[in-house]
Amino acid sequence: DTGVSQDPRHKITKRGQNVTFRCDPISEHNRLYWYRQTLGQGPEFLTYFQNEAQLEKSRLLSDRFSAERPKGSFSTLEIQRTEQGDSAMYLCASSQDSYNEQFFGPGTRLTVL
Amino acid sequence: EDQVTQSPEALRLQEGESSSLNCSYTVSGLRGLFWYRQDPGKGPEFLFTLYSAGEEKEKERLKATLTKKESFLHITAPKPEDSATYLCAVQAGGNQFYFGTGTSLTVIP
Numbered sequence: 001d002t003g004v005s006q007d008p009r010h011k012i013t014k015r016g017q018n019v020t021f022r023c024d025p026i027s028e029h030n031r032l033y034w035y036r037q038t039l040g041q042g043p044e045f046l047t048y049f050q051n052e053a054q055l056e057k058s059r060l061l062s063d064r065f066s067a068e069r070p071k072g073s074f075s076t077l078e079i080q081r082t083e084q085g086d087s088a089m090y091l092c093a094s095s096q097d098s099y100n101e102q103f104f105g106p107g108t109r110l111t112v113l
Numbered sequence: 114e115d116q117v118t119q120s121p122e123a124l125r126l127q128e129g130e131s132s133s134l135n136c137s138y139t140v141s142g143l144r145g146l147f148w149y150r151q152d153p154g155k156g157p158e159f160l161f162t163l164y165s166a167g168e169e170k171e172k173e174r175l176k177a178t179l180t181k182k183e184s185f186l187h188i189t190a191p192k193p194e195d196s197a198t199y200l201c202a203v204q205a206g207g208n209q210f211y212f213g214t215g216t217s218l219t220v221i222p
Contacts, residue, residue, distance in 0.1 A: 045211065101147065105156050
């Protein structure tokens with residue numbers, strides 16, 4: 001069994017460009033979460049999905065951030081018009097319906113120049 | 114306001130020197146408290162879930178406990194491989210998750 005996977009692992013982009021990250025959850029997990037983590041801080045909750053439904057998105061950092069989970073499988077997180085302040089580790093996690101433990105992927109490290 | 118505070122921020126222990134990490138929280142409608150271990154450059158690794166005051170969980174040298182206002186992660190006779198950042202998270206009634214800033218543990222051989 002593979003765990004949560006994320007792609008790419010590292011992304012360097014120039015300010016103003018759009019970036020998209022992908023997350024593949026553990027196969028039987030219905031819930032999928034996105035977090036942002038900056039150096040020395042804990043993960044900051046952004047949004048989550050129950051199957052294909054996005055149930056919470058008020059914590060997305062701005063309208064430049066959006067997430068999708070078509071067909072309730074993999075998910076993507078897009079950041080439009082990136083800013084230097086978006087530089088961070090973006091983490092994805094998944095969990096089963098009946099269990100609250102979240103299992104994290106390795107993260108995508110974003111650097112905005 | 115929902116909040117999670119961890120202390121100390123950093124802890125250095127000699128190998129074999131037992132200690133405890135603290136996680137205090139104020140949330141509306143606690144649904145669960147979670148402990149994770151995070152190594153540099155990696156995603157958090159799940160350790161424990163606690164749901165109600167008085168509950169305890171153990172795994173190898175680690176033991177987590179929960180009261181109505183805080184949780185402790187006790188580390189007994191730590192080894193250098195226990196060096197990592199330990200994160201506490203709570204799930205509030207609105208199904209949102211809040212993480213603390215973590216305790217960076219260094220175990221010196």
